[in-house]
Amino acid sequence: MTPSVRKFVRTVHVIVTVGWLGAVAGFLALAIAGLTSQDDLIVRSAYPAMDLITRFVIVPLSLIPLLLTGPLLSLGTPWGLFRHYWIIVKLVINVLSTAILLIHLRPIRYMAQLAAQGTITSAAQPAQIQLVAAAAAGLVSLLVATGLAVYKPRGMTAYGWRKQYAERTESQDVRSGM
Amino acid sequence: MNGRKTMSEMQKPPGRATPPRTPRWVIAFVVILILLVVVVVIVHLMGFRFDHGTGAIFFNRVVSLTEQAIQYGRT
Numbered sequence: 001m002t003p004s005v006r007k008f009v010r011t012v013h014v015i016v017t018v019g020w021l022g023a024v025a026g027f028l029a030l031a032i033a034g035l036t037s038q039d040d041l042i043v044r045s046a047y048p049a050m051d052l053i054t055r056f057v058i059v060p061l062s063l064i065p066l067l068l069t070g071p072l073l074s075l076g077t078p079w080g081l082f083r084h085y086w087i088i089v090k091l092v093i094n095v096l097s098t099a100i101l102l103i104h105l106r107p108i109r110y111m112a113q114l115a116a117q118g119t120i121t122s123a124a125q126p127a128q129i130q131l132v133a134a135a136a137a138g139l140v141s142l143l144v145a146t147g148l149a150v151y152k153p154r155g156m157t158a159y160g161w162r163k164q165y166a167e168r169t170e171s172q173d174v175r176s177g178m
Numbered sequence: 179m180n181g182r183k184t185m186s187e188m189q190k191p192p193g194r195a196t197p198p199r200t201p202r203w204v205i206a207f208v209v210i211l212i213l214l215v216v217v218v219v220i221v222h223l224m225g226f227r228f229d230h231g232t233g234a235i236f237f238n239r240v241v242s243l244t245e246q247a248i249q250y251g252r253t
Contacts, residue, residue: 085204092211137214155201162197 001076009076013069017149020061021142027053028135034111035128044115050131051112054105062098070094083160086148093145097138104134 001009027050034046070091074081082088107127114120156164 085201089204089207153201153203155204156198158197 001072006073006077009069009072013065013073016061016064016069017142017146020058020065021139021146023053023057023061024135024138024142027058028132028139031128031131031135034115035125035132043120044118047108047111047115047120051108054101054108058101059105062094062101066094066098080160080163082157083163084152085155085157086151086153088157090145090148093141093148097141097145100134101138104131107131 030046030050030053034043034050037043037046071081073079074087079087081091107130111120111124111127111131114124
């Protein structure tokens, strides 16, 4: 990957991941408002808004780094995908967050339908709590992933170590003219 | 987000014959992940069934399979 392409992909990756973080924070605020507010209008408008944000913002923003920019940045650079623990941990966080998000599309849709009909009762409270808990967990995991991307904690996998060792030995052989 | 680090700046190249040990922060992450999964499973099993949510598909399937097994046992 050329430096200009790498810079472009990195820019897209940062925009998308930070946007995903912000969208989940907005979702959490709406979920808390839907659960705790006494104002019927707020409760009835929160869940359809959450449904829209999820379908048109959060889901696309979660899939782009997972399927496109993340693999491009790791495989197209010397970092690799399985050479460093922090990249693997980020990948695990991303896969889990996206999977949990896709699983929660159903309860979000259900709550949006109830809100549209104006029939949110105490029977829907487990689903409301579930949405708050899932959004909070998602936000924390995305914050952890962002921290990992910035700090890049040390730790090389056995595979990464072997690769780097082989590359180093190879370059030493070339330098010594063997 | 890979920053601007070059390969030489990323991690110290291995200078020994054996692979490095798994860092403590990775072990802590795995432990926390396992604990979270256990907590979610316990919450589900304690009756928070998410009737219209995540666990619905799984638990409805488990309930129907259990009912079928009981009926099969009776016949």
